[in-house]
Amino acid sequence: MSCIELYIEFEQSEADRNIELEDYNSESKDEFESNYEIVGPGEDEDETGGATNADVAEVANALANSHPFQEPSFMRSLDLEAMHAPEFPQYMNAAIPIVADGEFTVEMEFSSREAVIKAMKDYTIRRCVDYRVYESEPTTFYAKCTEYGNGCDWLIRVTKMQKKYCWEIRRYNGSHTCTRSTISQDHSKLDSKAVAEAIKPLVEVDPSIKVKSVIAEVQSKFNYTISYRKAWLAKQQAVASIFECWETSYEALPIWFEAMCHKEPSAVVHFETMPAYQGDDLVPDIRVLHRVFWSYYPCIRAFRHYKPVVQVDGTHLYEKYKGCLLVAVSQDGNNNIVPIAFAIVEGETFDAWYFFLSNLRQHVVTRDGVGLISDRHDSIRSAIERSNGAWSPPRVFHMFCIRHIESNFLRKFKAPYFHLLAVNTSCPTQ
Known part of the structure; x- marks a missing residue:
């Protein structure tokens, strides 16, 4: 059995020291002389102390032998998982306690009002019935079947029990007696x-x-x-x-990048923002994300050892906030494709590509003699022309993406055998 050694150190607080000092200083001369041995002027203090220490040591050894220390039993059987046990296990299983036959019962307990409503919806949806809420208060939920009074007496009342910290069914008339046919193609409670x-x-x-x-x-x-x-x-x-929602995710971007740069100061992040407007009115102290470029330091450092080739491309973002994700990748000695830089921009526009390529050249692709593979989009070509030679020969040599050549070729020529011809023609030159 493994044992855990525990070392406990008691620290004396300043308040305790003050109290003890006051007690020591409160002794009178007579009390002090009666409690402590006074060493005379002609006596050797060290010799007297040595004798006293020897006596104390003998007493201590005698006490230790007569009362050998044994660790308490609880120290030999520590349950380290006990700290994770629920404090009130009797209330842990009160979420949706549907019984085997799917029916509610009086005194059935729920952990919250939300759990009550969820169980009610699940019950009515699966049984093809419906209910109408007659009372919905912070401490009470009361509902009846929509056919109540027309042959069905189904009703339920659930109340919040303050002393038990849960919701409990206080009244229940049993299962539905109305016709259990599908209400419609949809269900009102299946929201x-x-x-x-x-x-x-x-x-x-x-x-x-x-x-x-x-x-x-x-x-x-x-x-x-x-x-x-x-x-x-x-x-x-x-x-x-x-x-979380889209707005929260975008709001977290600056915090996320700040944390990333704090953890790795050599990472690169470049934000561009715009003023926020509500209608035609400028919203003060609010900025809207326009573009952001980032690259991790391991990517920047590793590119020095990759093949001298970079491929850039973009993919559209189709959710609530449109835009485009631009990515630059390279290839290592084992022919693995490795991402080296990223950007979120407004779209594949000239300004967006210039923003991405400028940061890519400044922070990541700093060496010359590199091959640049792209789909030769008009915006990319315009951004390269504006780069003042940073992305032009002899510093960078341009290559075509075979996949885009195939796609454009087949769009022009429909014959399938031309596809293989285009691939075989382009591969040796790559």
Whole structure:
């Protein structure tokens, strides 16, 4: 059995010292002489102290032998996982306690009001029934079947129990007695919030999941076909719930880059912002992200050992805030493609490419004799012409991207065998 040695040091506070000093100073001369041995002028203090120390040592040894120290049993069986145990385990499983047959019961407990509503929605959706809320207060939730009084007596009342710190079903009339047929193609309680909660695992794995895939997942899970708009809203809510909203993400960029530069001072970040307007009015003290370029120091340093080739390209951002992600990559000695620089810009415009290529040349690609591969977009060519020779021969030599040549070639010539011809023609020159 492994043992853990514990060393405990008691530190005396300043307040304790003051109290002890006051006690020491409060003794009278008579009390002092009665408590302490007075060494006379002709006596040797060291000799007297030595005798006293010997006596003390003998007493200490005798006490130690008669009372040998043994560590307490709890020190030999420390449970290091105990610190992670829940403090109130009796309230940990009160989230959605649906019983085996799917019915509620009186005295069933829930952890929160939100858990009550979620359980109610899940119950009605799966049983193809519906309810109407009659009372919704901070401490009470009361609902009846939409067919209450027309042959169905289903109702439920859930109350917040202050002493138990949970919500509890206080009244329940049992299962629905109304017709359990599908209400419609959709369900009123299957709102975008409920759908968002159901598709969270899918969105967490693939944030770019298609809306039609969301509709198919809901159809499979709940047997309802929701509208495209509801599925789209649910996806946005799920993304915001997992990754926070788009505005928060953009607001975090400066903080994230500041932390990155603090951790690695040699990293490069270059922001460009614009003033913010609300209508035609300028919003004071607010700036809007226009462009940002960044490169990590390991990328900058590693490029010195890569092949003298750089490829640049961009991909569009299709979510709430449009834009373009520009990326520069290189290749190491094992033919691995390695990213070396990034930028978020407004689009593949002349100014955006000039911003990216200027920073790339200044901070990352600082050596000459490098090959530049691109799709020869008009904006790239214009930015290169404006670079005052920084991206022009003999400092940089331009190459064409084979994939873009193939794409443009096939767009012009539809014959499939021309595809292979174009590839075989271009590969030896690369």
